[in-house]
Amino acid sequence: MRRDSAITCPGELTGSPRSLCEEITMAFLLKQPSVLPGFGLALGFALLYLSLIVLIPLAGLFMKTATLAWDQFWAAVTDPRTVASYQLTFGASLVAAMINAVFGLIIAWVLARYSFPGKKLLDALIDLPFALPTAVAGITLTAVFSVNGWIGRYLEPWGIKVAFTPFGVLVALTFIGLPFVVRTVQPVLQDLETQIEEAAASLGATRWKTITRVILPEVLPALLTGFTSAFARAVGEYGSVVFISGNMPMRTEITPLLIITKLEQYDYAGATAIAVVMLVVSFALLLLINGLQWWSGRRLAAL
Amino acid sequence: MTTTILSVLHRTPRAVSVIGEPFSVRLVLIGLSLAFLGLFLLVPLAVICVEALKQGFGAYIASFQEPDAISAIQLTLLAAGIAVPLNLVFGLAAAWAIAKFEFRSKQVLVTLIDLPFSVSPVVSGLIYVLLFGLQGWLGPWLAEHDIKIIFAVPGIVLATIFVTFPFIARELIPHMQTRGNDEEEAALVLGASGWQVFWRVTLPSIKWSLLYGVILCNARAMGEFGAVSVVSGHIRGETNTMPLHVEILYNEYNYVAAFAVASLLASLSVVTLIAKSLVEWKSSSEAKERLA
Numbered sequence: 001m002r003r004d005s006a007i008t009c010p011g012e013l014t015g016s017p018r019s020l021c022e023e024i025t026m027a028f029l030l031k032q033p034s035v036l037p038g039f040g041l042a043l044g045f046a047l048l049y050l051s052l053i054v055l056i057p058l059a060g061l062f063m064k065t066a067t068l069a070w071d072q073f074w075a076a077v078t079d080p081r082t083v084a085s086y087q088l089t090f091g092a093s094l095v096a097a098m099i100n101a102v103f104g105l106i107i108a109w110v111l112a113r114y115s116f117p118g119k120k121l122l123d124a125l126i127d128l129p130f131a132l133p134t135a136v137a138g139i140t141l142t143a144v145f146s147v148n149g150w151i152g153r154y155l156e157p158w159g160i161k162v163a164f165t166p167f168g169v170l171v172a173l174t175f176i177g178l179p180f181v182v183r184t185v186q187p188v189l190q191d192l193e194t195q196i197e198e199a200a201a202s203l204g205a206t207r208w209k210t211i212t213r214v215i216l217p218e219v220l221p222a223l224l225t226g227f228t229s230a231f232a233r234a235v236g237e238y239g240s241v242v243f244i245s246g247n248m249p250m251r252t253e254i255t256p257l258l259i260i261t262k263l264e265q266y267d268y269a270g271a272t273a274i275a276v277v278m279l280v281v282s283f284a285l286l287l288l289i290n291g292l293q294w295w296s297g298r299r300l301a302a303l
Numbered sequence: 304m305t306t307t308i309l310s311v312l313h314r315t316p317r318a319v320s321v322i323g324e325p326f327s328v329r330l331v332l333i334g335l336s337l338a339f340l341g342l343f344l345l346v347p348l349a350v351i352c353v354e355a356l357k358q359g360f361g362a363y364i365a366s367f368q369e370p371d372a373i374s375a376i377q378l379t380l381l382a383a384g385i386a387v388p389l390n391l392v393f394g395l396a397a398a399w400a401i402a403k404f405e406f407r408s409k410q411v412l413v414t415l416i417d418l419p420f421s422v423s424p425v426v427s428g429l430i431y432v433l434l435f436g437l438q439g440w441l442g443p444w445l446a447e448h449d450i451k452i453i454f455a456v457p458g459i460v461l462a463t464i465f466v467t468f469p470f471i472a473r474e475l476i477p478h479m480q481t482r483g484n485d486e487e488e489a490a491l492v493l494g495a496s497g498w499q500v501f502w503r504v505t506l507p508s509i510k511w512s513l514l515y516g517v518i519l520c521n522a523r524a525m526g527e528f529g530a531v532s533v534v535s536g537h538i539r540g541e542t543n544t545m546p547l548h549v550e551i552l553y554n555e556y557n558y559v560a561a562f563a564v565a566s567l568l569a570s571l572s573v574v575t576l577i578a579k580s581l582v583e584w585k586s587s588s589e590a591k592e593r594l595a
Binding site for chain 2: 134
């Protein structure tokens, strides 16, 4: 990446004069000088837009929280109804992410290693939960799993109720998290050199041993990234859950819904307090995902 | 039937190598995948079609001729029509700065761009309510000047911009990074101006990932529910987008109309998936051409 120091004076070279402002930003920020123009303009616009749309509004949420008294904040975030909603949201998200980790790994393996009729179609369909609006997913899953639904009617005689129970929340969260694990693990499996597996096999390892001792460790960072991404997405999910959960306080009420309920009752303080908790959790998960991706990237680069 | 499946499965070269799984294991794994995906992806798609057409094609079409449905469709198109171009310009600017230059705290900027993805949609809506709502920081000033943002169209557009913020930048950055700066530098040396380089060299080389980002951004913009729901106020015929209209119809037990509008959104997502596959196929075949 190191460039020739002879071409570091872009103004002379390209005849395009730079403004003083641009010279200053480049001198301060750039680690390496570049002949390409437009750094100041591009970065300036990106930062302005980022601040206006994302950073200032998010900062507003924290500032609003700062105006709450500590007692008020604590009461809002530890209210029994709120705590019940955390338990459901985080519990169901965790189980959904685990289901997706197991099935996502199997699906990624099947898509990367086997060929069978309809594979291309299946591969394209994986992203459906990303593309399908959450409200559509919500009403559809409710129709599938309600007592008279396509699948719900066969579960009912067994005493299994899905729609309007915590189990329904789990189904919705599994649906929306489905693509994450598949899409992070699949490329790693595709890039994996089959030679190391052949080496393991020729050294006498059984297939099972090769998979658990050779392939799984290589896939692990990507699997964890996918798992955490699915979990993070599920924690914040609203649209697909509200229809299937039935929204009973203490039983099937998720935290994002509680925020909306508080807003509708003009309890801005309560809504803000819970939103801050959610936001801090999302930030922590985002940092974790970034760390995992970095680890995963380093592992791949070392291969 | 079994023999055709057998022959298809055995056609893969790995079946004979030392590292394949036994045939029965393959069959079980493929079966498990098909069952899981069938249950979670195919059954819901089929349900949407069946429920939407339950009372015949006439009732299906009638659901779209309702004035509320028409205004919901218009508002959705408007919100996406504003959000996607703005995020496109941002995506290009951010990707240019991040992919073409090495600067301090670059990783921080990349993480900040991803922020809207990790924020719950409900919280995304709430931050604008706290900023522009009547109780919010700018609320009294806005009320004085008779400007409505929350429970009005600008709020819906803002919330849509927020939730679709990272899509295009995220598609462009890795692609532009792997392409490097050589072509742009060559163009500059040959005397092209900065904008000429951007239009004639950079843009053609990233067109497929750009298109892919726009498709994803548009799908999310048209389908967003949570964030828009918080800022919309659910005024029928005024601040209802298509997903919100689906919710209202569903809660009124008007299932046929709800699934009819839902089917429109679902077909949009299927078109998105097809476009995505086409773009992937197109860009990989171009990459192969370049190598050859």
